Amino acid sequence: EAGVVQSPRYKIIEKKQPVAFWCNPISGHNTLYWYLQNLGQGPELLIRYENEEAVDDSQLPKDRFSAERLKGVDSTLKIQPAELGDSAVYLCASSRTQGEAFFGQGTRLTVV
Amino acid sequence: GQQVMQIPQYQHVQEGEDFTTYCNSSTTLSNIQWYKQRPGGHPVFLIQLVKSGEVKKQKRLTFQFGEAKKNSSLHITATQTTDVGTYFCAGNTGTASKLTFGTGTRLQVTL
Numbered sequence: 001e002a003g004v005v006q007s008p009r010y011k012i013i014e015k016k017q018p019v020a021f022w023c024n025p026i027s028g029h030n031t032l033y034w035y036l037q038n039l040g041q042g043p044e045l046l047i048r049y050e051n052e053e054a055v056d057d058s059q060l061p062k063d064r065f066s067a068e069r070l071k072g073v074d075s076t077l078k079i080q081p082a083e084l085g086d087s088a089v090y091l092c093a094s095s096r097t098q099g100e101a102f103f104g105q106g107t108r109l110t111v112v
Numbered sequence: 113g114q115q116v117m118q119i120p121q122y123q124h125v126q127e128g129e130d131f132t133t134y135c136n137s138s139t140t141l142s143n144i145q146w147y148k149q150r151p152g153g154h155p156v157f158l159i160q161l162v163k164s165g166e167v168k169k170q171k172r173l174t175f176q177f178g179e180a181k182k183n184s185s186l187h188i189t190a191t192q193t194t195d196v197g198t199y200f201c202a203g204n205t206g207t208a209s210k211l212t213f214g215t216g217t218r219l220q221v222t223l
Contacts, residue, residue: 031209042116042200042213043155056210058113091154093211098204100145100157101211 002026006092006104014112018080021107025073025094032069033101034077035091043091049075050097082111114139116203116214124220131191133217135184135201142204144177144184145211150197155213158186191221 005024013019025032030051035043046065048056052072060067064083069075079086089108093101115138125131135144143162147155159168161177161184168175174187184201201214 033211035213040216040218042216045210045212048210050209055208093155095209095211098143098207098209100160101147101155101202102157103154106154 004092004094004102004104006090006107008107009105010108010110012110012112013082015084016081018078019082019109020079021077021090021092021109023075023077023092023104025075025092026102029094029096029102030072031095031097031101032075033091033093033095034067034075035093037089037091037106039088046077046090079109082109084111087111114203114205114210114212116201116212118199118201118214118217120217121215122218122220124222125191127193127221127223128190131188131195131219133186133199133201133219135186135214137182137203137212139182139205141181142206144181145202145204146175146184146186147200147202147213148197149200149216153197155200188219191219193221193223195219196221 032049034046037043047060049069067077089106091106093103095101145160146158149155166177172189176185198216198218200216
């Protein structure tokens, strides 16, 4: 069984530029999470999907961040425009309801 | 909102010593999960506890869920260098899959 796939693994962009991350969850997992992780800290939830519905996006900075989950499968997370403080690792995870979360390798974003 | 704190933030032990990390939630949890993240890696699931007072063991690792379902602990007996990494607890509340991660405890093991 394939795991959670994220791309790209690394991204370096200049501030004010847009950036997008892609996630393909494990087949059959209805829950998809996007987390942000800063160095030395725990993952912080940005948005959670149950199938195609965003059920928890209270921590998503909606002025610059957007996300979608097409047909309840793949998901994209976009930042526009990026700021220096957005530099972090963006983790995607999927699970069955209240089951163990499987994480992708993450995308390390550097904004310069 | 819900907060999950862990102590200590960092611990350095010599190989063979024991290690314990404690996890405390501001709200009652429906279940708690533990993850390990190696340096440069992503969190990897270790175990899930569901019942009040539950204790589970995995070889040298012992996990406990508090009676009030608001705290948990992970104890490693006789640490090895392969135990190096950051250990996170993560809790679910209600019936939803809102997995909130703790602040993590970074374990360093030296010979």
